[in-house]
Amino acid sequence: MDDKRIAAEEAVKYVKNGMTVGLGSGSTVDFMLHALGKRVQEGLQIQGIPSSKKTEKLAKELGIPLVDFSVTTHIDLAIDGADEIDPSLNLIKGGGGSLVREKVVDACADELIIIADSSKVVSTLGRFPLPVEVLTFGFEVTAEYIKKLGGDPVLRRKDGEVFISDNRNYILDCSFGHIDDAARLHETLVKLVGVVDTGIFADMADKVIVANKGEIELFQKKQE
């Protein structure tokens, strides 16, 4: 079986009756939604808060009850994917362009579980170009600033068209090479004019479930 699916199905075991569940985005999360939808059909009572229009659509198709932040701002558990995961459980996310809404959903969850196959585990973040969501207005200016920081920004395109996020913004994919201090890079980037947010999720994941050739590995945040 696909390792993404194996990690996703393992994470769904953590969902309990009555929970409000943050629903991440991406292909690994899609497997999670199918497993969660099955449990809902079997009687599990939960409500989900989706982190993208794509996730919202699939969750609805699978019969997962949804709410939004006008109903509650408390999330018991969020389950999300990642593009890179380092040994301190810092993440790069946003390969699918959903980083801003994912960060809002993941940040207000009591617990964040990340699901991935083993290809996402790295010793240092940065092989995957860092997605940075920026305003369309003056994005060239923002790109210049990112260039001065050594980021080599590339405006994301999909199917030949400039990619537009769910928030009607652009994504700049920025290759910084190895990122030694992810939290610091994020702090620097979010201060630039036009930057909405970055795909660095530093110190947010509580658990990471990785499937490697069918075997589950569980990484947990170190307690301070």
Ligand SMILES: O=C[C@H](O)[C@H](O)[C@H](O)COP(=O)(O)O
């Ligand atoms: O914007 C997309 C998200 O951050 C995804 O969670 C991430 O790109 C991982 O996606 P996938 O599970 O498809 O590899």
